Amino acid sequence: MALPIVAMTLSSCGRAPELRVNDAVVILSPVDSNPAALYFTIHGGPEKVYLNSVLSRSVIRSEVHESKVDPKTGMVTMEPTRKIEIPAKGTVEFKRGGKHVMLWGVNRPARQLKELEAEFIFSNGDRIIVDAEVRAATAGDADKKDAHSGH
Template sequence: MRRFLPWLLLFLPALAQVAVEPGWVRLVPPVVPDTAAYLTLANRGKTPLRLVGAETPVAKRVSLHRDYQEHRGGHAVLGMRPLPYVEIPPGGRVAFRPGGYHLMLEGLKRPLKAGEKVELTLLFQGGLRVKVTLPVEMR
């Protein structure tokens, strides 16, 4: 146990820096291969946090995205762009919600069911990993 205590003490400040507020995963029809996850991340620390990715056992990959709207030729064009990271400023919060930031669960390995719990591991720059469990909901 004594060998692991220094490592644990090294990660405790980082874990205390991240607060994850409740979120959810969008229920999609069984034939749809991708879905999105939403939550809010709060940075309780004095240094920026950089979310660089995520993992889940229910999808082949997870990527960070942000929805956008552009006007072209008098028409509104909606879409989403992949992001290399999302930065959470010191003392700040970033909401992942429909119409904004979201985590794309790409290549679902099986259909998800309403009420099921999906485990995600959030990956931060510097090696911090934070596990969250989100319910699958139809919204």
């Protein structure tokens, strides 16, 4: 009789959630001198952490930004932010019109290979390296007005 209870106990032991980053994509600006934007999704691990920065050897500079709508004017503004909270077992999307990473000076190899290596640095000391697809802006991207047009 003990076997079914042991089997049931073992099967109920799931894997702990793991801090991870996926779906990373860089959208290049149609104007080379303007910054590109990096979008991705972060899945939180067993405890709350903060994304402190995103680095890449393929860019001159990177900044974590957040777009916000001013409730009085309806204008979208974009501001750098020091850290983004990633809740335990939660999901945070970095997407157009919200949180994103601005990348200045994406180098030629990344543009030609259509891939850029990005390192995500978290408050708990974790460093996650992700290969992001590099894409040119499309007509659909131009239709989606956001705060990047001013950079």
